[in-house]
Amino acid sequence: xxTERTGPPRGRQREADLNDxxxxxxxxxxxxxxxxxxxxxxxxREAGIGMGSLYxxxxxxxxxxxxxxxWCLDLKATAAEEALREADxxxxxxxxxxxxxxxxxxxxxxxxVGGRVASDPxxxxxxxxxxVALEALVLRxxxxxxxxxxxxxxxxxxxxxxxxxxxxxxxERVEQLHLRYLDLxxxxxxxxxxxxxxPGPAPDWPELTxxxxxxxxPPGPADAP
Numbered sequence: 001x002x003t004e005r006t007g008p009p010r011g012r013q014r015e016a017d018l019n020d021x022x023x024x025x026x027x028x029x030x031x032x033x034x035x036x037x038x039x040x041x042x043x044x045r046e047a048g049i050g051m052g053s054l055y056x057x058x059x060x061x062x063x064x065x066x067x068x069x070x071w072c073l074d075l076k077a078t079a080a081e082e083a084l085r086e087a088d089x090x091x092x093x094x095x096x097x098x099x100x101x102x103x104x105x106x107x108x109x110x111x112x113v114g115g116r117v118a119s120d121p122x123x124x125x126x127x128x129x130x131x132v133a134l135e136a137l138v139l140r141x142x143x144x145x146x147x148x149x150x151x152x153x154x155x156x157x158x159x160x161x162x163x164x165x166x167x168x169x170x171x172e173r174v175e176q177l178h179l180r181y182l183d184l185x186x187x188x189x190x191x192x193x194x195x196x197x198x199p200g201p202a203p204d205w206p207e208l209t210x211x212x213x214x215x216x217x218p219p220g221p222a223d224a225p
């Protein structure tokens with residue numbers, strides 16, 4: 001996750017960051033496999049740490065899922081920003097889609113834990129960073145005439161969730177199939193001379209946000225003015 005410090009982390013801070021990342025990766029795998037009801041003990045075992053260490057870092061399952069969401073948003077936003085360096089608009093969009101699809105740190109989490117964690121300013125800021133980068137990718141491709149005009153930026157995260165299906169076969173075969181269906185999907189994304197309108201409206205960012213996060217919790221008596 002990004003912080004205010006400058007330069008790469010050193011010493012104990014770098015070790016703590018690496019341990020956090022290891023824990024978040026393990027927790028994400030467990031939630032994708034077992035859903036919200038996954039026992040915390042399984043997460044600790046998958047991460048190779050004790051329950052005490054887990055609870056010192058994350059006091060509740062909600063806090064852990066929130067951190068996973070922030071971490072994943074950061075990874076996706078970084079991937080989108082890097083894809084924007086590609087001069088060709090279509091290749092930039094393709095680079096982002098392929099990169100996220102092949103990453104083991106993306107996809108599969110939304111249907112398992114979506115709507116469990118309340119929105120907050122930090123989550124909104126992280127989602128906003130991703131939104132800006134995806135809007136730039138989609139706008140460039142539309143303006144270049146290579147992307148059909150009814151594709152919206154908020155379509156992209158949901159499409160990747162659909163494409164990132166968990167399949168009961170070897171990791172190598174899963175990768176082959178994911179790329180196969182990505183190419184089929186890309187044929188539908190391109191701007192042909194004529195095409196049927198897509199059924200139903202595209203999602204917008206508020207709709208996407210409500211899939212991930214429930215509304216902010218109301219202030220308690222101590223928080224009331």
